[in-house]
Amino acid sequence: MATVNKLRDRRKPKKAKQLNVSNRPLLALVPSISIMDRYLSYEMIAPFMFGVGAFTSIALAIGSLFELVRLMTDAGLDLWSAIQIFGLRLPGFMVYSFPMAVLLSTLISYSRLSSDGEITALRSCGISVYRLVGPAIALSLIVSGLTFAFNEVIVPSANWQAKTTLRTALNEDNPLFKTNDIFYNQYGDIVYPDGRVESGLVRSFYARRFDGTQMIDLTVMDFSQGSLQQISVAKSAFWLTSQNVWQFNDGTTYIISPDGSYQSILSFEEQRLKLPRAPLDLAQEQRSSDEMNIRELSRHVELIRQSGNIKEERKLEVRLQQKYALPFICLVFALVGAPLGMRPQRTSTALGFGLSVLIIFGYYVLLFICGALGQVGIIAPLVAAWLPNIICLSIGGLLLSRVN
Template structure:
């Protein structure tokens, strides 16, 4: 048997296959197999040169973001725009099917998180109410009135849990890998999810600005067993804006602090609603970065994200109350930090111009 030269064309292609990107490796190995089956020297040389050029272009496309079809070098018709290279096609998931997979995880996560928050509230407040001899109806009313302010946090958290769980399952099923190989595959997955998250964000905003202030006012009266003066947390959005304007024109010693407190509450209502979108994007990004993480990834990432987000929110509010930072910066700091982490994870996952960066260019 004739020994191949270390510089033979098929040996060169084999060496290049070992250093190819994982998503192109199967395609390059197929080129090697095809090359070895060609007997005619001239045809073999033509195919080898075309294969080497295709491999180089594939390597360059990883950094330039250019979609390269190696078939043009090998005399093979180019695939359609939505075709993928070196792997199975992305399973066809309709928007309805994709979103329906999020319904149960979202409902379960929302119910559990809200129940935990209400249990914490009950442990702190109900003993005091019971000591005053209030009726069972009043205790139940207090729990129901506490739901809107717990939902302000549990809804965004449930969105994150649902998206990260579903996308992790899609990773295990191979859907994410196929989507990353296809042109606009990631966008087709994340687009409907962000659309649904936007709807949830809008509903959360309405709840935070209209329902929450009224229930907070009633809850404060129930807990105090007497009418109480309205505060920034028991004012609607319009009332907060009017109060902030009045505080700015007031010459009193506490006018500046009051204006800041009102503005903080205004920005918080917007930021918590927007968190539904940011956390949905975070859940999808983490799943794309670690597609086979499983339930351990979902639980671990949830703990880190929720803790970090809450600390950033509380710290921002404290800094704003001390007038060290602007209310807008203070309340949007948590979302900004999370978006920066999303950008970093997307860049690390796909590289500059990589497929995973599509998650940050939904509208393109």
């Protein structure tokens, strides 16, 4: 009898333990993810990974692999250096593949759902088109953050290291600074003898050579009073960090009178002048915009602005604004790919890949045109960087409204 009672006790269902939510208030702060959101997200992960691999491979083959093979056969680049350069260039190409992969994943996944009638079933349950693209927008924002992080932390240093490795492997001169013809024009307020104040060229700085420590064969012209007032010529000069001044050595100062003749000529062995440090910063900076993050590029733009090189300033300003705008291509492509995939026609992987390439080509043509317009001054650099995103976002919104 005791054995029977034990068996009965074992067969009785045990009461489920209740979760005391009151003791775990943090759970209420975590937003719940619906089954639909998880399902749509899982559908996009595989095409996204495929897109990253496919687009990165194509870009690497076209942009780097062929060049490295040519350098190995023609210039004697060794295999180990080629492998290093190939790996260092990989993050830069991956950054461009992220938005393309977002477009491909949204296009293929939503097309598959549409062709199988799942989009129709979800909409029959009262779910709107705008709610259906929520997971695509969430994925695109995550990838946008990843793209921005790559562009800021990994890509600039990797590109610079790849360039340095290539020059070292080919036994080329690899100076970390500009060696010849350092120009710097300082602009500011000019005080005329009659008391008028205007903005214009204050001082012009030129050095024939730079050895990494000191400037050699310098000429500095002073226009602080509207006309040429003084010319200083020196064999060498270097920057005194402790005093924030330039020390000129073995030179001559020519004082110019208002009629253009020499008023006096003063020779010196050593003279300290309170001039900007900008010529030294310009000479030491030899990286391109792809090898600098936003903070470094902003500082370089400011130096170029002070030097008065308007053309270079516009070019770098457009590139700086594009560093902010380009990560959001992921959001743009998600809003374009999702409604295109919801069409009744089924889109295979091959067709989706081809359609993605066409859309990407059109976007980058638009980006190139807007960038060129910004560099020549027709439109502002901010507009030049963001206009392609705004146009494509408008197209994506129009496609969504038509699908809805």
